[in-house]
Every structure is written in structure tokens, then in C-alpha cells.
Amino acid sequence: MFACAAMAFAIVGASAVLLAADVYLHWRVQNAGAVNVWGYRGPVVGRKQPNEVRVVVLGGSTAFGYGLPSNEAFPFYLEQMLNAKTTGVRYRVVNLGAPGQGAFGFRFDLEDYAYLGYDLAILYEGYNDLGKTDLPNAVPPRDGPNELLWRRQSPVFRATGYLPVLPLVLREKAMKLSAGGDLDAAYSGRVVFKPGLAARATAGALQAAASIADSLGSAIGRVTADPQAAQPGRLDTDTWRQYTASVLSAVRFARSRAVKVIVVTQPYASDSHIAQQRALVLALQSEFGSDPAVRYVNLGTLVSLRDRTMAYDGLHLVAKANELIASRLVAPVREMARPL
Secondary structure: OOHHHHHHHHHHHHHOOOOOEHHHHHHHHHHOOOOOOOEEEEEOOOOOOEEEEEEEEOOOOHHHHHOHHHOOOOOHHHHHHHHOOOOOOOHHHEOOOOOOOHHHHHHHHHHHHHHOOEEEEEEEEOOHOOOOOOOOOOOOOOOEEEOOOOOOOOOHHHHHOOOOHHHHHHHHHHHHOOOOOOOHHHOOOOOOOHHHHHHHHHHHHHHHHHHHHHHHHHHHHOOOOOOOOOOOOOOOOOOOOOHHHHHHHHHHHHHHHEEEEEEEEEOEEEEEHHHHHHHHHHHHHHHOOOOOOEEEEEEOOOOOOOOOOOEEEOOOOHHHHHHHHHHHHHHHHHHHHHHO
8 A cells, every 4th residue: 555655646746746847837938939738829828708609720830830839829819909989899819720630520520629619710721732842842741631639649638638738849859850950841841951960869859858748638538539530541632532531521520510601712822722722612602602601711822932932931921911810800700700
């Protein structure tokens, strides 16, 4: 009994230390480039207030605002603009962007954050579901469907809704070392840097520390992300059926819960992206063309991704471009927020 008690005390103590370190890291980095303790950008939103319209924005790194503080991502600007000239209604916009995640993750994020009581969902992603040719530099090539569930990789998040940031911080430090300081290249799989022995050793130690931090989550109990959700096979870039099916699945999920939806085409990245979005429009019209609670907004020509003063790496937008994106979504959001 004494041995069991000592072991339990040690586990609880170690877990408390890791949790305290993780909460502190969240506090340090959530505004700069990470997420809060519940896995989304910006401050934690409280209980939904009377006369509050709550909006969630889902997408990949361009919705997240990768490379920018949370108050320069377009969901932040959208909330500011919505509340600039309004009486009686308060808008709250929650940024659920997930770097690297494609349309496959939409439905899962809508499910995981249903407790927020959102009224409207904005679906903003297409780049992470393109193939392996005709791509912007910042988009990794893919042979198969993008089935990344960014938050559900964490057993802690799947079990509790709390998203630990410590393993992510340690892994990104290791990736940055291995990529010669270029984290973007590490994420996109375009690393050409060959790290020296010391850098490899340090990166290995950081990866090991990240694995130890992950073990705290594993101790809670393994929870599968969704064993039935995988879409095996090669990526369909002729009809874009896998991509459109993921978007339609998310819209169905939202509408089954009386949530309104705005599907947005991002600034065009390539001819393949244009073709993908045309397929999306046809799919939306076919299934939801008569539903006034589902709206499509095309921002494809709003910003040129070739203009490095607007897209710093040819894909991710700078603050002023995100403001422009937000400004074009104000009217659709206000119109959709009205009773049908």
C-alpha cells in the first residue's frame, strides 16, 4: 500500500508540474502564435450572453493567421468590424483555425466545439486539399486525402477538451533546429538544410521531452480520433469528390443543429484551386441551393497571393490583407444573423 501510495503521489506530482508548465506556456504564447487552453486562438470565451451572436471560423493556417499574432488574423478583425456599428446585438467570433488541417476536419471541429453554442459557422479552406502539382510554395504536396485532425492528435484534448501546448512547443523547437531555423520549410516538407551533430542531438532531446509530455495524455487513456472517418486511396483531383464530400458533411452537421453556414472561397492560389472551388460551388448548389441558411462567398480575386506585400510567403496573408478579407464578410454575416 505504501509503495502504491508513493507511486501515485509521484505521478500526481509530475502531472501537476507538467500541467502548471503547460498552462504557463499557454499564457506566454497564446497571443503571439499559439492557442489558449481550450485549443482555439484568442482569449477564452465565457458563457454566451443574451443578444449575443456567436460565430466560429474553421479552416487551416490562413484562418488561424499563421505567422501573425491572434489580433492580426481575419477572425479578430471580423469581430471588431461586426461590433463597430451595431445596437442591441453583440457579435463574438471564435477562431478555430487549425494549421495544416483541411476540409476533412470541419465536421470534427464543429462537433468538438458544439459546447460554444455558436449560431453561424464560416468554412474557409481549400489550400490544404490540393494535390501535388500546381501548388503555392507554402502548401505541401499530397498524394492522398488530407485527414489531419490537428487537435485530436492529442489524447488529452480528445478526453478533456484541454489542448496541451508543451509537446507542440518542444516539437517545433526540434523541427526548427533540424530545418536550420526555417519552421515553415519543416512544416511544408521542403527542408534542404543538413543539421550538424550538435543540432541533431539537441533536436533529438527536444523530441524526447515532447514524447514525455505526451505520455501525460496517454496516461489518461487512449481515445481514437474517429476510426470510421478515414478516406483511403489517392486524392481525387479530377472531380474533387473527397474535398467536396468533406465540406458537405460539415454543412449537414451544422444544419442538423440549426446552425447557419457561410462557405468561403479563399484568394485563388492556382488553376487547380480555381477548379477545386468550381466543383465546390456545384456541390453546394446541388444539395443546399434551396436552403437560405447556407451561403457561398467567393473572395478568390480579392487579394493576389503573388503580391508579397499582401501575402508574405505567397499564401499566408499579412494583417492589412486579413482586414480586407474580414471587411468582405461583415455584410454576409450580418445578413445571415437575421432571423429567416
